[in-house]
Amino acid sequence: MQVSDRGPLTPVVEACAGLTFAPLPVLLSAPPQEQEGIRWWRLDRLVEEGMIGPAFDAFRELRGPQQISAASVHFLKSFGRELIFLAAAGTYLSGRSADLSPRLVWLPADENNLFGDVHIVSSRVAVPSDIADITDITGQAPDTVVVGDENELDEWTSAHIMALFGPVIDALSAHTRVGRRTLWGYVVDMLGFYMLNPARKLGNDLDLAWRRSERLMNSLLAAGAPIRKEPRLFWFQPEKPSGAWGVRGTCCFDFRADPEHGYCITCPLENDTVRQTKFAEAFGD
Incomplete structure (x- = not known):
C-alpha cells in the first residue's frame, strides 16, 4: 500500500498494520498527477459523464466473468473493496470513519477503460467525542469531525456510503439490468x-465484532440501502471462540459464471449442513 499523507487516518492505518489482509486504498494529499496512457477519473465525474457503462463493458470483456450478474458484482468489487474495507475496518479497529465523498475518490483508467488501484485524496475522518483527543476537540485538526457517539458515527458513515455507492449502483443497474438490491447486497x-x-486475524471476540458490524449495517439500511436479506454470523463450532464465520445475505452469482465452481462456502443458497462441514475444514483447529 502506498501512503503519502495519513493525517487523522494514522490510527486506521496503524490498526491495520498487523493484518495479513488489509486492502486499503492509496492515500494521497493531492489529486494524482497525469500519466501517459492513463486517464484519472474522479468518481463523481465518472458517473456524471456516463462512463460507468463503458467501464463495465471493458471489465466484462477483458477480465470477466461473462455472466452479467456475476460480472456486475465483480466490477463493483474491483474498486469498491478497498473503500468498504476502509469504512468497516477503520470503524471497528480504531473507532474512526474515513470521509468517502465521491469527489475525493480517484480511479486511473487505461486506454481500455480498465480501472487501476483506487485512490483517496483526503485524510478526513469522523471520530466520536469519547475517543477524540485534545487536538480533535480544540479544532487544531481541521480534517477531523467530532461526532457525539457511536450512533452518530454510524449515521455519518452511512450517509457517505450512500453518496459514494448510490449513483454508481444506480448507473450500473441501469446499464446491466442487474437489480440494485443485488449490488447493494x-x-x-x-x-x-x-x-x-x-x-479473526487479531484473535478478537467474533460475536462482538459481528454485533458492531450489524449496528453499522442497520444504520446503512435505515439510510436507504436496499437489500434482499441481511448477512448472518454462523457458528460452525459453537463450543470454540473461533468457531464462527459469516454467511452473505446476497449471492455473488459466481456459480452461474462457472457451474463447476458451485456455491461459495458463504453463499446464502448453500445448505447449512454442508456449510458447517466446509467451514470446519477451512477454519477449524
Whole structure:
C-alpha cells in the first residue's frame, strides 16, 4: 500500500498494520498527477459523464466473468473493496470513519477503460467525542469531525456510503439490468465481513465484532440501502471462540459464471449442513 499523507487516518492505518489482509486504498494529499496512457477519473465525474457503462463493458470483456450478474458484482468489487474495507475496518479497529465523498475518490483508467488501484485524496475522518483527543476537540485538526457517539458515527458513515455507492449502483443497474438490491447486497455483506475478518486475524471476540458490524449495517439500511436479506454470523463450532464465520445475505452469482465452481462456502443458497462441514475444514483447529 502506498501512503503519502495519513493525517487523522494514522490510527486506521496503524490498526491495520498487523493484518495479513488489509486492502486499503492509496492515500494521497493531492489529486494524482497525469500519466501517459492513463486517464484519472474522479468518481463523481465518472458517473456524471456516463462512463460507468463503458467501464463495465471493458471489465466484462477483458477480465470477466461473462455472466452479467456475476460480472456486475465483480466490477463493483474491483474498486469498491478497498473503500468498504476502509469504512468497516477503520470503524471497528480504531473507532474512526474515513470521509468517502465521491469527489475525493480517484480511479486511473487505461486506454481500455480498465480501472487501476483506487485512490483517496483526503485524510478526513469522523471520530466520536469519547475517543477524540485534545487536538480533535480544540479544532487544531481541521480534517477531523467530532461526532457525539457511536450512533452518530454510524449515521455519518452511512450517509457517505450512500453518496459514494448510490449513483454508481444506480448507473450500473441501469446499464446491466442487474437489480440494485443485488449490488447493494455486496456492499452491506462486506461491511460485516470486513469487521469479522480483522477480528479473526487479531484473535478478537467474533460475536462482538459481528454485533458492531450489524449496528453499522442497520444504520446503512435505515439510510436507504436496499437489500434482499441481511448477512448472518454462523457458528460452525459453537463450543470454540473461533468457531464462527459469516454467511452473505446476497449471492455473488459466481456459480452461474462457472457451474463447476458451485456455491461459495458463504453463499446464502448453500445448505447449512454442508456449510458447517466446509467451514470446519477451512477454519477449524
